[in-house]
Amino acid sequence: MSTKALESLIDEALGNIRNDRKVAREFLNEIANIIAAEPEHNKQLSPVAAKHIETLQRSNEQLVKLIAIRQKSLPQAAELSASDKEGLFDLIQKEIENV
Numbered sequence: 325m326s327t328k329a330l331e332s333l334i335d336e337a338l339g340n341i342r343n344d345r346k347v348a349r350e351f352l353n354e355i356a357n358i359i360a361a362e363p364e365h366n367k368q369l370s371p372v373a374a375k376h377i378e379t380l381q382r383s384n385e386q387l388v389k390l391i392a393i394r395q396k397s398l399p400q401a402a403e404l405s406a407s408d409k410e411g412l413f414d415l416i417q418k419e420i421e422n423v
Contacts, residue, residue, distance in 0.1 A: 387416070
């Protein structure tokens with residue numbers, strides 16, 4: 325597989341991940357609003373919300389894998405510094421907190 329084809333697939337995967345995260349986040353917000361308005365629905369909707377949180381966590385794992393793939397394609401001299409890694413971790417944590 326050519327580098328260009330791989331980059332194209334990675335870009336498509338990133339787009340899909342972002343879209344999935346957006347949909348999951350919107351749905352979680354809807355569930356939270358329903359539960360806030362009608363607390364008796366909490367028991368039925370909590371498992372659904374948990375599944376969507378799992379989707380967001382899987383997308384985080386996919387992002388980390390894509391970063392690793394891209395990192396492998398870079399010249400060996402280019403590595404993530406400790407501060408870069410911390411920054412990526414902080415971004416992922418912020419996404420989780422926004423849910």
